[in-house]
Amino acid sequence: MSETASRPRAEIDPMTLRVLGGAFGSIAKEMAQVIFRTAFFQIIREAEDLGAGLFTADGQEIAESETTAMHCGSIGSYLRGIIEIHGDDIHDGDVFLHNDPFHGASHMADVCIAIPIFWDGRLVAWAADTAHLADLGSASAGLCTDAFDTYAEGRNYQALKIEARGVPNEELMRHVFGNVRTPELNRGDIEALYTASQLGARRFRGLLEKYGADVVLGAAHAWMDHCERLLRAEIAKVPDGDYAAPVQWMDDDAKHRDHPLNVNVTVRKRGSDITVDLTGSHPEVETAVNSPLEGSTKIAAYFIIRTIFLDQATHDAFIPNNEGMFRPVHVEAPEGSLFNPRFPRATYARFCACQIAADSVLLALADALPEQVCAGTGAEVHVIAFSGIDEASRRYWVYVQVNESSWGGRFGKDGMDSIGCLMENIRNNPIEEEEMSFPVRVERYELRDEGPAPGRWRGGLGVVRATRFLGEGWVTSEAERQLDRPKGIFGGHDGRTASTTVTRADGSEVSLPSKFTTFKLEPGDRIEFRTACGGGYGPALERDPQLVARDVRDELLTAADARRDYGVVLDPATLELDAAATARERAAAGAVLG
Incomplete structure (x- = not known):
């Protein structure tokens, strides 16, 4: 059990909890701002393909930047991978570079910089971030969809200490930047990630100095518990049952054409817990479209469940994103399947499978939650x-x-x-x-x-x-x-x-x-x-005829489309609605359909 998890939790008054909760979120957002304002690669500084946040000593998410959804929850699995590899060999002043998809990373291109935060000689938290680098020295530049195995995807930075107790490892970094196609871009982006994580660590230490470790860590866990209660309350409103989506198909595996890959999703709801079951989906493949369980498959489930049940647009109260959002959500994906591949399968192009799986969850819950999907x-x-x-x-x-x-x-x-x-x-x-x-x-x-x-x-x-x-x-x-x-x-x-x-x-x-x-x-x-x-x-x-007419005037439809698909008749000269003709057309179409 980690130091953080084993410590007794201090009682936190509501005002202090909100202040610290806001501070956690602000630090994560500031970290993200640093990255996309200082990064070099376009997909980071323009598209904001990044994630940043604060985490407990054992990798539970305290707060995150809410940028790219694939990074909402994934960084904690990176940290658990680092802890698994290094155990107790984690010290004040260490800085880790990590991207191993079989130790928590979302995929090889999403590189993480993680900094352990010590207080009174104890590891109490982490500041960490991740972003998509331009090139990792893989078999092809920029992307790698048909890699045969993880070795073909590029350089694996498996929990490397680029600084040990505050001493930079210059020779290691020379190797890191000397074996990719875009060394200048990679150097600039890793420095941006490093700067943001150092900033997050400083800001978190400032909270520790002001409030004390017991109060800050107690607030972090209370904030997680608050979010867990919010999500469980919404899940509990849905009748218990098994909700199956229609089978969906990925086009192929990037190599074997005319061999689509099936994605099977059943959502099981029991009480305030929900399980996304991917059993029956296609077995793992010999290309890079496999999705690593910890860093990607689970994140897809966390994201889509939170999106359905706790949409910020439909809730008055502020809803932060942290570990509490993940606790009610469970994922089942058999080992050796597309969504839980075995080493050394490639995973670079895992986004394709994750997107189809998330879409299938929406379809599975359509009958139960017609107004939320x-x-x-x-x-x-x-x-x-x-x-x-x-x-x-x-x-x-x-x-x-x-x-x-x-x-x-x-x-x-x-x-x-x-x-x-x-x-x-x-x-x-x-x-x-x-x-x-x-x-x-x-x-x-x-x-x-x-x-x-x-x-x-x-x-x-x-x-x-x-x-x-x-x-x-x-x-x-x-x-x-x-x-x-x-x-x-x-x-x-x-x-x-x-x-x-x-x-x-x-x-x-x-x-x-x-x-x-x-x-x-x-x-x-x-x-x-x-x-x-x-x-x-x-x-x-059943579409409002005026909306159909507007779509025609906006050139999204033709007048012929409107009549054929919607039973809406427009004046050919003005494109205004002919209400009487539309009523007749729809009545006739309804009779035919009936």
Whole structure:
């Protein structure tokens, strides 16, 4: 048992608890601000693909930055991995570099800097953060979707002490930066993480000096208990039962085409506990789409359950995120399966499986919580790595682009268009920077024009993004949803699948799968991505005709779409609603459906 867990908890008055709870959250947010304002790699400083926070001595989350959802809860598993490896060999002044997915990391590219916080000679807490580095020296630049095993994914920094008792290990860092394609970017990003963790440790020591260890640690545990009670109270409102989602399918494993991977999800609710059971999902594969249990699979379950039951938009009280949110949530994934792979399986592209699993939890709970879930989402991260070699310097350039997807329709509202869905929560990168920094031109970046999935509340629209290469380079893709359409619910239509097309400089076209590694592009070649569109919620004939007319005027639908899918008739000249004709059309359509 850890020092923190074994200590008696001090009684904390409500005012002090709120003050310290706010202080914990502010420290975590300040750490995140430091990272994305000082990091070098675009996916960190623009997209905010990072996480930061404070943790107890045994790795329980006190507070976190609430940035990218995949990092909401994952850092604690990194710390438990570090503790497992080092045991009692953790000292004041140590700084750890860690990214081993079989010791808690979310995947190899998400590197963690962790600093133990000592007080009166005892380890009492940790300040730690993580972010996605540009390159880890893997078999391909930027991303690695078809790696055969974990060794092909790049450098494994298994709980390395980059400082020991305050003494930096310069030789180790020379090795770390000397074996990647992007040493300058990696150095800048690791320094940003280091600075943020040092800041978090200083701020936490300031609290210890002001309030004392017993009060601060007591408040940390009381804050966790508070969050646990909030979540358990909401879970308890749902009738006990087993709620199964329809089987969903990943396109493939990035190597064996025409072999989709099944994702089976059953949500079991008992009392105030909830279990996400992934039994029956596809076995582990010989590529990188496996999802490590501790650092990714469990985090997907934690995130989606908290999102459904404690949406901050629908609760008046402030709801922090900490270890208390994880305690009522349990995950079952058989060892050797896609969601609990065995060493040495690769896990670099694990986001694909996690997104489908989270989407399936929404679908599983639709009947039980119709006003708290949405229809099927894009359920992908659609992350693309562009890379090449600069002719003058003979150095690699690497750019990682995240293309937004969409949400499904939800009770009372349409699905959100062109936005990171589910666990992604990543901002897009500015086109201007992409074109200034790399030999590419973005020729198209807009909402898909095929029309959203019909429903009482329509599905969201994904994007179409076309990029032309000005020089020679390579593309690697970690995307999804080219096979299985986002599900409509309660009579809503299914959404649209994604696609990837390369148009060569000579005008010939090549259709590509969603996941591939180092596809060669020549100068003048153009690659176009279309991301998935979310499903509809409720029967399309129940949609407010005025909303349908608005969608037509906004050019999301044609007048023919409106009549065919919604039974809505518009004046061909003005595109205003013809109420009488619409009533007749809907009555006829209803009779046919009946």
